Amino acid sequence: MLKYSVKRILLAIVTIFIIAAITFFAMNAIPGGPFAKEKAPEPRVQAVLEARYGLNKPVGEQFIMYLTNLLRGDFGVSLKTGREISQTISTSFSVSATLGAMAIVVALVFGLLLGSIAALMRGKWPDRTIIFFTILFVSVPSFILATLLLLIFSHGLGWFQVWSVTETNYTLPVIALALYPMSYITRLTKSSMLDVLGQDYIRTARAKGVREQLVIAKHALRNALIPVITYVGPLTAYILTGSLVVETVFGIGGLGTHFVSAINNRDYPLVMGTTIFLATLMVIMTLVSDLLYKAIDPKITFD
Amino acid sequence: MSDYHPDQIPQKKPFSLQLDVSKFEPATAAEKEQHDIMRESTTFFKDGMRRLFKNPLAVLSIVILVLLIITIVVAPMVVPYGYSEVIRVNGQRDRSVTNLRPFTYSQLEQQAIDEGQQVFPHIFGTDELGRDYFIRVVFGARVSLAVGFFASMIVLVIGLLYGSISGYVGGKTDIAMMRIVDVIYSLPDTLMVIMLSVVLDQVLGDSLKGTILASIGNNMLSLFVVFGVLYWVGMARLVRGQILSIKNNEYVLAARALGAGAGRIIRKHILPNCMSVIFISAALQIPSAIFTESFLSFIGLGVQAPMPSLGSLANLARGGMQVYPYKMLFPALGICLIVLSFNLLGDGLRDAFDPKLRR
Amino acid sequence: MSQPLLQVKNLHTMFPTESGEVRAVNGINFSLERGKVLGIVGESGSGKSVTAYSILRILDNPGRITQGEILFEETDITKLPRNQMRQIRGSKISIIFQDPMTSLNPVYTVGNQLMEAIRLHTSRNRQQAQERALEMLELVGVNEPKKRLKQYPYQLSGGMRQRVMIAMALACEPDILIADEPTTALDVTIQAQILELMQELKNKLGMAIIMITHDLGVIAEMCDEIIVMYAGRVCERGTADEIFYNPRHEYTKGLLRSIPKMTTTKERLTPIGGSPVDLLNMPKGCAFAARCDRAMKICLTEQPEEIEINPDHRAACWVNVKEGALAQGGQNNG
Numbered sequence: 001m002l003k004y005s006v007k008r009i010l011l012a013i014v015t016i017f018i019i020a021a022i023t024f025f026a027m028n029a030i031p032g033g034p035f036a037k038e039k040a041p042e043p044r045v046q047a048v049l050e051a052r053y054g055l056n057k058p059v060g061e062q063f064i065m066y067l068t069n070l071l072r073g074d075f076g077v078s079l080k081t082g083r084e085i086s087q088t089i090s091t092s093f094s095v096s097a098t099l100g101a102m103a104i105v106v107a108l109v110f111g112l113l114l115g116s117i118a119a120l121m122r123g124k125w126p127d128r129t130i131i132f133f134t135i136l137f138v139s140v141p142s143f144i145l146a147t148l149l150l151l152i153f154s155h156g157l158g159w160f161q162v163w164s165v166t167e168t169n170y171t172l173p174v175i176a177l178a179l180y181p182m183s184y185i186t187r188l189t190k191s192s193m194l195d196v197l198g199q200d201y202i203r204t205a206r207a208k209g210v211r212e213q214l215v216i217a218k219h220a221l222r223n224a225l226i227p228v229i230t231y232v233g234p235l236t237a238y239i240l241t242g243s244l245v246v247e248t249v250f251g252i253g254g255l256g257t258h259f260v261s262a263i264n265n266r267d268y269p270l271v272m273g274t275t276i277f278l279a280t281l282m283v284i285m286t287l288v289s290d291l292l293y294k295a296i297d298p299k300i301t302f303d
Numbered sequence: 304m305s306d307y308h309p310d311q312i313p314q315k316k317p318f319s320l321q322l323d324v325s326k327f328e329p330a331t332a333a334e335k336e337q338h339d340i341m342r343e344s345t346t347f348f349k350d351g352m353r354r355l356f357k358n359p360l361a362v363l364s365i366v367i368l369v370l371l372i373i374t375i376v377v378a379p380m381v382v383p384y385g386y387s388e389v390i391r392v393n394g395q396r397d398r399s400v401t402n403l404r405p406f407t408y409s410q411l412e413q414q415a416i417d418e419g420q421q422v423f424p425h426i427f428g429t430d431e432l433g434r435d436y437f438i439r440v441v442f443g444a445r446v447s448l449a450v451g452f453f454a455s456m457i458v459l460v461i462g463l464l465y466g467s468i469s470g471y472v473g474g475k476t477d478i479a480m481m482r483i484v485d486v487i488y489s490l491p492d493t494l495m496v497i498m499l500s501v502v503l504d505q506v507l508g509d510s511l512k513g514t515i516l517a518s519i520g521n522n523m524l525s526l527f528v529v530f531g532v533l534y535w536v537g538m539a540r541l542v543r544g545q546i547l548s549i550k551n552n553e554y555v556l557a558a559r560a561l562g563a564g565a566g567r568i569i570r571k572h573i574l575p576n577c578m579s580v581i582f583i584s585a586a587l588q589i590p591s592a593i594f595t596e597s598f599l600s601f602i603g604l605g606v607q608a609p610m611p612s613l614g615s616l617a618n619l620a621r622g623g624m625q626v627y628p629y630k631m632l633f634p635a636l637g638i639c640l641i642v643l644s645f646n647l648l649g650d651g652l653r654d655a656f657d658p659k660l661r662r
Numbered sequence: 663m664s665q666p667l668l669q670v671k672n673l674h675t676m677f678p679t680e681s682g683e684v685r686a687v688n689g690i691n692f693s694l695e696r697g698k699v700l701g702i703v704g705e706s707g708s709g710k711s712v713t714a715y716s717i718l719r720i721l722d723n724p725g726r727i728t729q730g731e732i733l734f735e736e737t738d739i740t741k742l743p744r745n746q747m748r749q750i751r752g753s754k755i756s757i758i759f760q761d762p763m764t765s766l767n768p769v770y771t772v773g774n775q776l777m778e779a780i781r782l783h784t785s786r787n788r789q790q791a792q793e794r795a796l797e798m799l800e801l802v803g804v805n806e807p808k809k810r811l812k813q814y815p816y817q818l819s820g821g822m823r824q825r826v827m828i829a830m831a832l833a834c835e836p837d838i839l840i841a842d843e844p845t846t847a848l849d850v851t852i853q854a855q856i857l858e859l860m861q862e863l864k865n866k867l868g869m870a871i872i873m874i875t876h877d878l879g880v881i882a883e884m885c886d887e888i889i890v891m892y893a894g895r896v897c898e899r900g901t902a903d904e905i906f907y908n909p910r911h912e913y914t915k916g917l918l919r920s921i922p923k924m925t926t927t928k929e930r931l932t933p934i935g936g937s938p939v940d941l942l943n944m945p946k947g948c949a950f951a952a953r954c955d956r957a958m959k960i961c962l963t964e965q966p967e968e969i970e971i972n973p974d975h976r977a978a979c980w981v982n983v984k985e986g987a988l989a990q991g992g993q994n995n996g
Binding site: 198199200201203204205206207208209210211212219222223226296297 | 715749750751752756757779782783
């Protein structure tokens with residue numbers, strides 16, 4: 001277990017380093033580089049940039065400088081506003097994190113529930129209905145879903161206020177964000193549950209005289225959950241990228257909205273900083289879910 | 304055996320039987336063979352296809368996809384408007400032709416009709432620049448499907464080459480190649496796609512002007528590059544796994560013992576045996592590519608105007624959503640139908656060909 | 663004579679599937695006395711395991727019993743309500759399965775699973791249940807039982823796990839232990855140990871055993887009676903001696919020919935030709951006819967019934983009828 005953890009953590013560190021490298025050098029391939037002077041309108045911003053990134057030095061040195069800055073939590077400054085990117089992240093990420101955490105919980109709870117129901121009632125109408133809707137939900141791009149929800153329930157029926165500083169109702173954004181991963185988890189749980197229900201140890205439990213509800217709750221569910229744990233990493237990644245779209249559609253001023261407008265404004269340092277921040281978060285969540293998987297599943301021998 | 308009770312088990316003493324001697328003649332081989340009713344033997348593929356066509360949703364999705372493909376092939380031949388063409392009536396521009404509702408005509412068009420001229424109806428209306436919306440959606444569907452198709456082809460080719468080399472050669476090469484795959488696999492793909500698209504968009508810049516690639520557009524090209532760089536790893540893993548499981552089969556060993564070369568063994572023995580799985584998963588790349596394209600369109604990195612894609616059309620329509628909801632509806636329905644059909648088909652194929660579900 | 667402990671009468675079990683009904687068990691009869699060992703032999707797909715699962719009513723979906731009775735202590739358990747049936751499972755009738763590697767739940771400790779069985783059917787509290795579990799592990803010869811209780815199944819070898827399964831099955835002192843190919847998945851040396859253990863426990867605890875196997879040789883010396891099954895029917899039954907030295911069904915003879923013997927080294931093993939019958943399309947007449955060297959016209963059309971060869975032996979084969987008649991005919995003539 002220890003050896004595996006060390007290996008896995010090293011891979012995560014390497015991955016984060018590679019992401020930083022790709023991001024930095026890709027941005028440097030842009031004619032004029034990401035910190036090009038003509039793109040920074042104000043002389044004040046220019047001066048800050050020169051000092052911070054060592055723009056006169058060779059690219060390799062610039063990269064090392066950039067990395068050390070990152071390690072100190074310094075993501076640089078925005079080209080457009082001259083504001084500290086770390087400050088932008090720290091102020092806007094809390095909204096995104098709240099939204100994302102809610103969506104993750106909703107997706108997991110309903111996904112597990114619906115998936116188990118589908119597996120236990122395999123071939124009957126609840127199973128068919130659930131599976132039909134999961135296929136439907138994974139076929140709608142999130143910005144269309146978000147727009148439709150906004151149009152129908154906010155503008156049309158008026159059940160939910162449009163998002164503003166005073167009106168922060170998370171219901172619609174959470175639904176828009178959670179439906180896709182929920183559907184995925186439902187399907188994952190169903191197939192995992194079916195797999196487990198066909199295992200010999202389930203027959204053993206029945207042969208012992210364990211009551212059917214307990215066979216499911218004690219013997220099947222816990223085993224069926226194990227593969228779902230590995231999805232927590234990708235789930236986080238999906239939620240974080242999905243929130244770019246959902247925040248923009250609903251006008252929520254989270255990190256996602258800032259990221260999308262940075263892309264449209266070609267504010268490269270902000271794109272870079274946000275990419276590295278989000279990517280690191282995703283890599284860490286994948287790491288956590290992998291380690292959790294190893295810790296929970298005693299079937300895997302620790303070698 | 305005193306446990307047995309006469310009333311439980313029917314008793315017959317042979318000595319009390321009247322025998323029909325003819326029945327006790329030995330049976331001929333032919334008679335025995337006839338007796339041994341065997342189930343109709345089918346190949347794995349035939350059996351799977353039979354199962355697939357028994358699945359109503361899968362059949363429905365095939366029908367929808369075929370209808371869609373016919374539409375996007377035939378419609379541009381029938382509809383007299385171009386996707387980037389602002390509608391003119393008898394060579395005259397008409398201000399009232401913008402934002403028409405489905406099946407309505409502009410003032411000039413109405414005049415022309417009244418004068419007895421034929422005007423082809425605007426099935427989905429027109430957009431804000433006065434272009435026929437139906438043909439734009441049709442071209443959007445073409446672009447989206449083409450993006451999906453080429454992206455999955457790129458994934459297929461690279462994944463197949465990489466995976467089969469890695470799986471076939473094995474040993475240290477395999478380990479090294481798979482480490483690279485592991486690293487790429489652990490990159491957050493969507494973020495990398497966004498970043499590479501931003502960069503490529505700028506890097507390619509004007510350098511494509513005048514080449515054939517220019518017609519595809521920077522963003523599309525960067526989308527393909529991104530797919531070529533990032534998305535092949537899943538396919539490579541699948542191919543490698545398939546090859547490893549087939550490689551050690553007796554018939555492959557036999558072929559090798561007979562002196563067949565590596566290329567021949569891969570082509571003749573290994574690929575035919577894993578093709579169905581590989582093609583199914585390549586086909587399932589299409590909806591994911593369509594999704595990625597629509598996502599990039601949304602954040603402003605999709606195909607370039609005036610070329611439409613379903614994603615960019617839907618995104619553009621978000622602006623006037625409350626006034627012209629149908630403009631959102633048509634491309635959105637298009638994406639959903641295409642992706643839904645592929646997903647249903649993929650599900651059907653998996654169910655039909657999954658040996659675990661066979662009885 | 664007292665009533666037997668378990669009586670299976672005309673049991674039919676089938677699995678409805680998309681392609682049709684798979685008729686796994688087609689009218690079998692047997693009975694089991696207290697403390698006796700019954701062997702059920704047959705190749706895979708002959709319905710041995712399905713018979714066992716039918717008795718416990720733990721058939722995999724969508725399998726069900728369509729006809730017949732299973733009398734346990736004179737109660738028809740096929741008609742018992744679910745919760746009463748549950749009380750029989752694991753306490754009156756227990757089962758151990760073929761593959762100990764997959765039969766224990768990987769996410770719970772051995773102790774947890776043992777104690778679950780004990781606490782379900784007895785009024786022991788946690789502490790007492792743990793003591794009992796420990797006692798059972800000792801009984802089945804698991805070394806370091808205290809340590810084992812806290813271990814997960816993956817930390818145990820195959821032989822150990824099967825011992826744990828046996829301990830679990832016997833923890834509530836059942837009247838009947840069904841052993842569904844208990845040694846098939848184990849190494850040969852371990853096989854012998856497990857069989858020896860079962861014999862020993864039978865003598866100690868006095869339960870009846872139904873021993874299911876595809877390998878006649880394995881169970882011969884343990885069994886008071888052996889049933890040979892083919893295509894969900896009984897083709898021959900009798901004492902081990904009778905089945906071994908005086909087989910009267912062509913299928914049994916085939917089975918015996920395919921077992922290596924220690925005494926004759928030169929003899930070639932003869933496999934039974936053809937493939938097992940398709941349970942979706944059961945033929946008329948004797949199911950084995952198509953593979954039988956001595957098949958007669960009647961075998962293809964009429965199903966043979968069990969005929970008494972001698973008080974210890976019955977077989978369902980038309981050849982016996984023919985030979986019986988010929989013998990009688992000979993007597994009459996002479």
